[in-house]
Amino acid sequence: MEFLQPATANPTDRQQVLGHAHPRIEGALKTTGTAHYAYERQDVTGLQLVGYPLGAGIAKGRILSMDTAAAEAAPGVHAVITTLQMDPLPKHKNNIADLFGGSRIHHYHQAIAVVVAESFEQARAAAQMIEVEYRASHLTDFDLAAAHDKNPDKAGKTLSRVGDFDKAFAEAEVTLDAHYRTPAQSHCMMEPHASIAEWRDGKLTVWTSTQMVAWTQKALARTFQLAAEDVRVDSAYIGGGFGGKLWLRADAVLAALGARQTGRPVRVALPRPLMMNNTTHRAETYQRIRIGAGRDGRIAAIAHDGLSSNIPGGHGENPVDQTRHFYAGANRLMTLRMVNLDLPEPNSMRAPGEGAGMMALEVAMDEMAEKLGMDPVEFRAINDTQVDPENPERAFSDRHFVRCLREGASAFAWADRNIVPGARREGMWLIGQGMSGGYRKAAVMKSGARVTLRADARVLVEADMTDIGTGSYTIMAQTAAEMLGLPLDAIEVRLGGSDMPVSSGSGGQWGAASATAGVYAACLCLREEIARRMGNSDPAALTLSDGQVTSGDKTVPLAQIASAGEITSEESMGFGALQKEYLIATFAAHFAEVAVHVATGEIRVRRTLSVCDAGRIMNPMTARSQVIGGMVMGIGAALSEQIEVDTGRGFFANHDLAGYEVPVHADIPDQQVIFLDTEDPAASPLKAKGVGELGISGAAAAIANAAYNATGIRLRSYPLTLDKMLNRLPAV
Numbered sequence: 001m002e003f004l005q006p007a008t009a010n011p012t013d014r015q016q017v018l019g020h021a022h023p024r025i026e027g028a029l030k031t032t033g034t035a036h037y038a039y040e041r042q043d044v045t046g047l048q049l050v051g052y053p054l055g056a057g058i059a060k061g062r063i064l065s066m067d068t069a070a071a072e073a074a075p076g077v078h079a080v081i082t083t084l085q086m087d088p089l090p091k092h093k094n095n096i097a098d099l100f101g102g103s104r105i106h107h108y109h110q111a112i113a114v115v116v117a118e119s120f121e122q123a124r125a126a127a128q129m130i131e132v133e134y135r136a137s138h139l140t141d142f143d144l145a146a147a148h149d150k151n152p153d154k155a156g157k158t159l160s161r162v163g164d165f166d167k168a169f170a171e172a173e174v175t176l177d178a179h180y181r182t183p184a185q186s187h188c189m190m191e192p193h194a195s196i197a198e199w200r201d202g203k204l205t206v207w208t209s210t211q212m213v214a215w216t217q218k219a220l221a222r223t224f225q226l227a228a229e230d231v232r233v234d235s236a237y238i239g240g241g242f243g244g245k246l247w248l249r250a251d252a253v254l255a256a257l258g259a260r261q262t263g264r265p266v267r268v269a270l271p272r273p274l275m276m277n278n279t280t281h282r283a284e285t286y287q288r289i290r291i292g293a294g295r296d297g298r299i300a301a302i303a304h305d306g307l308s309s310n311i312p313g314g315h316g317e318n319p320v321d322q323t324r325h326f327y328a329g330a331n332r333l334m335t336l337r338m339v340n341l342d343l344p345e346p347n348s349m350r351a352p353g354e355g356a357g358m359m360a361l362e363v364a365m366d367e368m369a370e371k372l373g374m375d376p377v378e379f380r381a382i383n384d385t386q387v388d389p390e391n392p393e394r395a396f397s398d399r400h401f402v403r404c405l406r407e408g409a410s411a412f413a414w415a416d417r418n419i420v421p422g423a424r425r426e427g428m429w430l431i432g433q434g435m436s437g438g439y440r441k442a443a444v445m446k447s448g449a450r451v452t453l454r455a456d457a458r459v460l461v462e463a464d465m466t467d468i469g470t471g472s473y474t475i476m477a478q479t480a481a482e483m484l485g486l487p488l489d490a491i492e493v494r495l496g497g498s499d500m501p502v503s504s505g506s507g508g509q510w511g512a513a514s515a516t517a518g519v520y521a522a523c524l525c526l527r528e529e530i531a532r533r534m535g536n537s538d539p540a541a542l543t544l545s546d547g548q549v550t551s552g553d554k555t556v557p558l559a560q561i562a563s564a565g566e567i568t569s570e571e572s573m574g575f576g577a578l579q580k581e582y583l584i585a586t587f588a589a590h591f592a593e594v595a596v597h598v599a600t601g602e603i604r605v606r607r608t609l610s611v612c613d614a615g616r617i618m619n620p621m622t623a624r625s626q627v628i629g630g631m632v633m634g635i636g637a638a639l640s641e642q643i644e645v646d647t648g649r650g651f652f653a654n655h656d657l658a659g660y661e662v663p664v665h666a667d668i669p670d671q672q673v674i675f676l677d678t679e680d681p682a683a684s685p686l687k688a689k690g691v692g693e694l695g696i697s698g699a700a701a702a703i704a705n706a707a708y709n710a711t712g713i714r715l716r717s718y719p720l721t722l723d724k725m726l727n728r729l730p731a732v
């Protein structure tokens, strides 16, 4: 079915199971180690071999020769498969860089061989014995590439232009023109990219860790020139993705190659350095933001120019998109420019676009508020808009950003903050508070599900949906329970198999709203069959509650209906119409308090608060985890995360969790999340929107603004490391 009209009253409004905090229904499996992730799947028949990948040692060029004699003779080795043994494998449209095959190297640590052996250690040892000769040359220096770019459109491509920015900016009473920089970042999910592959009668099964089962199935079919139905993908549990597991990666391809050659199941996990250099990353950005306003604080002109890096045909970071829609202002100009670098493929990382763009925009808003002598909360509030500023005919479906600001300011005791930067000190620590706005589009994708009412009145929900640690299992179970009037523990959910109905998958914070809509659709069909069995053709006249079905004056237990034979319904929900009619997005206000050491410049986060407007919240517990996780990534983005490019060798040098510093528990203080109790009927039948990426969107800027408030040092280049603070700290 299609979601064509804003949702009206429906069974999910009852909120007996939905809307309540439930721990993850698969939580016990995870905490007891019995949820088997891709690399440790127990349902693989046959004795497994282990593949270890070898990555290219150059950033760009060609392989002249590979000597595999020593590796082949090493103990336990069953196969050495090199990229020279085949033409480049065909790739699916989602993959930009080649995954395997041929002699050309497009980026450092591109997979060039896999050694298959009895044990991991044997495979790893033999992989080091492969001798490779290259011819190499590359350009991986962003500044150099930007300076020497032959692109005639140096100003960047105009993404949107409304009114006359130049004129309005020139005439504005108060203006800001500032440049910002965000570094390349890596997803650094805990579970590596990992797969086990098995071939049987020309058919391929891959147990893998992916956010998108159907895309992976299609991509594998293309790579190995198989019909899609001859590829089975299973991704039941995933230890984090953040956009890094949206696409087929080399682990699955190498496992399939190894299994095909040895005739045995082969498992391959990407070692941490290959996760960073072989897969995708968030590209670095330069951003220029210009804002012009009247003394009353109303924005008259706003321009955002983005510059990012790419590989040809790829998707570098677009940091300007949110600026098109977030704040009011009649005269607007957004541009984007890409330069090509010989780095691995830039691609989606948590809140692609907003994740980097709001790190700049929300500092610019803070700077502008200061120039105007306005409270940054007030400055944002008076520039709120209920319509798309690019097209006032198109309204936001449901936007309560100002409420986020007000409720956040109140809960954070914003009114008590010190407004003179650098003026509050506690011992050796300068204390500052900062805030930011958060904005992230609320995408949705067509999503299907199969729901089976069994003879014992228990219900099975199946979809190829993934749970990347977000709570999909739980909210899909809650949806079925609500729709069928059953307790949560009557619902069993199976996810992640390509033999299940195609769902939205997990990405772009679209999973929660889309996948539950698919369950809703399948349950509506199931209710039709239940109505028929009740002798009533109108399912709307049906009440399902407490395991009972009521139709007219007849009430029977659901188990009695099911005892006449189990009922299976499969349906999907398609979206589109309302996304065109309305601008549908999620909103937040983030607040942070930091302490900056007066002598060392060390920044410690003391507390954070995010107030979120994301429609109806299906499970406040799992949703909260999403938001605090996003804020943790925001803290990492603000203070430590930065891929260091070795421009000499053309690779990401800090390619492990020792060198690429993500926050640890000791870095994370008290975090609070408040959800506004809103409903967005245009977003989904459940009136809900995703929240997974809202938490990071703007979060880093709240930290940066707090650091400014603490010290009076305005940093426009992330991360805010000590070296950038050290010589500028106020004398105390």
Ligand code: MOS
Pocket (backbone or CB within 6 Å): 211, 241, 242, 243, 244, 246, 348, 349, 350, 351, 352, 506, 507, 508, 509
């Ligand atoms: Mo997301 S960055 O689409 O997982």
